[in-house]
Amino acid sequence: MGRDWSKLRSWIIRRRLEGQSVAEICVQVQVSRKVFYYWWNRYRAEGWRGLEERPRGRPVGQDLDDSEKERIIKLRKRYCWGPSKIAGCARFTSSKITGKLVVTQPNLNCGTLIWKKTPTKKQNLPFAR
Numbered sequence: 001m002g003r004d005w006s007k008l009r010s011w012i013i014r015r016r017l018e019g020q021s022v023a024e025i026c027v028q029v030q031v032s033r034k035v036f037y038y039w040w041n042r043y044r045a046e047g048w049r050g051l052e053e054r055p056r057g058r059p060v061g062q063d064l065d066d067s068e069k070e071r072i073i074k075l076r077k078r079y080c081w082g083p084s085k086i087a088g089c090a091r092f093t094s095s096k097i098t099g100k101l102v103v104t105q106p107n108l109n110c111g112t113l114i115w116k117k118t119p120t121k122k123q124n125l126p127f128a129r
Contacts, residue, residue: 013039039051
């Protein structure tokens, strides 16, 4: 069974505030001095709230609403653009588009592009001035 780290952190800080030595505390709870001072410094900087668990990993962005998804899908189907180009046109961050896997859905695969040797007419791009 794992440790209850939130209670352990509180216990460590209370013992130190009562005057117990760092070495004694570390031996009793079997943590390194480095771990002790990590929590002690957080307590000194932020108080008891500094000892609470913090979210780990990459922050999660906001979900795309349906109108945004449809706009991205239309651009992908019409121009075969990747996430960066769509992001520039649709004014999103490319991580928001790829993170939600909008562009990588199986029905949106454009396949290989065939380049024409003759120049084509200028397309009506949605962001053209």
